[in-house]
Amino acid sequence: MKRLVVFTGAGMSADSGLATFRDADGLWANYRIEDVCTPEALARNRALVIRFYNERRREMLRCEPNAGHRAIAALERDFDVDVLTQNVDDLHERAGSTRVTHLHGELRKLRSTANPDLIVPIEGWEQPLDARASDGSLLRPHIVFFGESVPMFERAAEIAARAEIMVVVGTSLAVYPAASLVRYVRPGVPIYLVDPGNPDTCGIRNPLTVIRKRASEGVPELAGLLRRTFADK
Ligand code: APR
Numbered sequence: 456m457k458r459l460v461v462f463t464g465a466g467m468s469a470d471s472g473l474a475t476f477r478d479a480d481g482l483w484a485n486y487r488i489e490d491v492c493t494p495e496a497l498a499r500n501r502a503l504v505i506r507f508y509n510e511r512r513r514e515m516l517r518c519e520p521n522a523g524h525r526a527i528a529a530l531e532r533d534f535d536v537d538v539l540t541q542n543v544d545d546l547h548e549r550a551g552s553t554r555v556t557h558l559h560g561e562l563r564k565l566r567s568t569a570n571p572d573l574i575v576p577i578e579g580w581e582q583p584l585d586a587r588a589s590d591g592s593l594l595r596p597h598i599v600f601f602g603e604s605v606p607m608f609e610r611a612a613e614i615a616a617r618a619e620i621m622v623v624v625g626t627s628l629a630v631y632p633a634a635s636l637v638r639y640v641r642p643g644v645p646i647y648l649v650d651p652g653n654p655d656t657c658g659i660r661n662p663l664t665v666i667r668k669r670a671s672e673g674v675p676e677l678a679g680l681l682r683r684t685f686a687d688k
Contacts, residue, residue, distance in 0.1 A: 458620070460622070470521040486507065492507075543598055605633065620647070620685060623649070627655060638660065646662065648664070
């Protein structure tokens, strides 16, 4: 089976009802990053940050995977698939994808503020403001804030470097280091991009095929193309 790497962003979950970040009605049009998605914000106004991620979690639990998530999960029948996602929702997993690497954290986890390796699952949507980890420290969302390191990037880059096909869905390719993953694929490896908008593809040096459609329509269409082109070859 060919190794297929699928790199996704917020647009992947838009058709499930979750807001993206940089579209006109996106999260960053309604919240300031420095108020809800930086270590300084957590230190300065913990309640606002916890409430922001509680709301994201509540919305996630109300949503279902869309046809794009399901098509990616079904590709595991014909390809050796790894999903590298910038998304913090669990829709890829709920759709059935079995190898998902979250570059920017996961809404369904919290972590100690004293030990980043002490990570705990959260049931339901609400993190109580004063919830503490077993080490006694206050818990925080297991989310990579702006200005923080991206611990999973090295692993993701190794996976991208092994890809024989890369699919990119629903990311503006505006945030680094995640966006640089398109440059870790070996020369000649074909890249297929599904997005109704205009992501920043200037960093892509490989053969590029663009499907200018929403994920729920474009990804199932692309899955058919990939099977016809590469499966069992
Ligand atoms: N289907 C597919 N793509 C879509 C859809 C859709 N229905 N709707 C919008 N898009 C596309 C947009 O055209 C855009 O290219 O999804 C992309 C969303 O871009 P962003 O909002 O910037 O989201 P993303 O690229 O995931 O942001 C990266 O930035 O704020 C940080 O940590 C956050 O992981 C996030 C990172």
